[in-house]
Amino acid sequence: MPSKPLNIKIEGTTGPVFRRDHRKADGRCLSLYGYAPHEGAALDELLRPDTAPGEVRRDPLRNSWAVYAPHRQSRTFLPSAADDPLAPARPGAPPTEIPFEDFELAVFENRFPSLAPDVRPGQLSPWASGPATGQCDVVVFSKEPSGSLGTLSQARRVLLIEALIDRYRALHEAGFAYVMPFENRGEQVGVTLPHPHGQIYAFQDVPEPQRAAARAFGNGYDLVAEHAAWGGQFDVAEDGGLVAFCPPFARFPFETWIMPRRPCAGPWALDAEGAHSLARLLAEVPRKLDALFGEPMPYMMSFQAAPREAASRFQFTVQFFPVLRAPGRLKFLASVEQFTGVFTVDVVPEAAAERLRAL
Structure with missing residues (x-):
């Protein structure tokens, strides 16, 4: 008989919220946040493909840095509604990143990250200044396939803030120097997934700005x-x-x-x-x-x-x-x-x- 899901009660800024942590089959962590404990068994899920590690290279003229992550060229690009990787799972449908039929708000490690916590120096090219060390999370605002921060309920936006605070604390405790939640909205700024979502980048070093x-x-x-x-x-x-x-x-x-x-x-x-x-x-x-x-x-x-x-x-x-x-x-x-x-x-x-x- 499957064990009962473990929900962690968080005493948030605005009151209690719950977080259910799920370890995906490829080792990535998925956290589901909600005002009530999350129940339900996991269905099939998308798995991370084998990728080459990212690396950082320094421009000596500008004294600036660039991250090279060529595996991101194959990331999902403007999928149809039927192939939305951020949708809740449905029996018999293509697997998604979130293998549950219902959720309020989800955070998971990016399938195509620019930064990763486990890059080994021996995997890098001769031109690398170092590994692209860090962590990249995806924050899914809602199970609904459309919408925006302006159309979410006030309760859901508060839950988003509580989830971001929880991620700030966890990533700071993990030793990352700078954490930046962000949202890109619109194809004009390069959005490749229309499902309402944001991201979190955790950097090993503080960026210059x-x-x-x-x-x-x-x-x-x-x-x-x-x-x-x-x-x-x-x-x-x-x-x-x-x-x-x-x-x-x-x-x-x-x-x-x-x-x-x-x-x-x-x-x-x-x-x-x-x-x-x-x-x-x-x-x-x-x-x-x-x-x-x-x-x-x-x-x-x-x-x-x-x-x-x-x-x-x-x-x-x-x-x-x-x-x-x-x-x-x-x-x-x-x-x-x-x-x-x-x-x-x-x-x-x-x-x-x-x-x-x-x-």
Whole structure:
């Protein structure tokens, strides 16, 4: 007789949630999060193919790094609804990544990861600076095949925040230096699976942009105080102790950040009210972006929280980088941006904030 599934009760920021851990047949871990213990037996599941390890190479002129993971060329690309790998399993249907007929929210190790925790140096090419060490998780927001952060229920967005906090803690405890949950939305930014989902990358070392931010905060830069000095001119929306705004130094048209109005290193430092406010703004910002041109806004979104060893002064933000500058017109990162890192922006942030605020 099969044993009863083990559900771990987590005392979350907003109340108890449950996590069921399932070890997939290929060794990857799948965690199911919900407000009630998860039951049910596993069905067939997709397995990870044999892949060559990823590696990191350094550019000596830019002093920058690139990850090479050629196995990702064969990852699933815009599958039909019948072949959705993020759907719940169905008896007699093709296997999926989640071998259960029902779930609320799922997190599992990516089948085609850019970073892996177990790359051995002997597997690398002569041009590698080192292995592409880390971990890549997929976060499936819902069993439903369509939707967005703006259409999920408030309870589901809160559950997402609780799951991300749990993953932050686990990955930090595993020794990873920097953890970044993110969402790519829209084919224009390279989305290959339409099922609503995000990802989490855990890095062995802190990437340079986040290292620079940690230095700035450690040297005394106070984003909360600076935002207060703007007098609301750049604000888009607010909820409780959190605010959404277009930073005056934005690099993308209609770039929007969410931030607590008090010092806060990461979502794990929010109280219950703050988590609920963050969940509501995670819906309101995409809704406003969608309403801007009357069509779904493609964007890149990331949680920017403190690295594991960063000083407590680091300020947590959620950053949305939309890529439409006008209806049907993409913001391309062309020659100037790519070769110099200097962005040219066609919409000034104060005008962007005014338009979004009015929606």
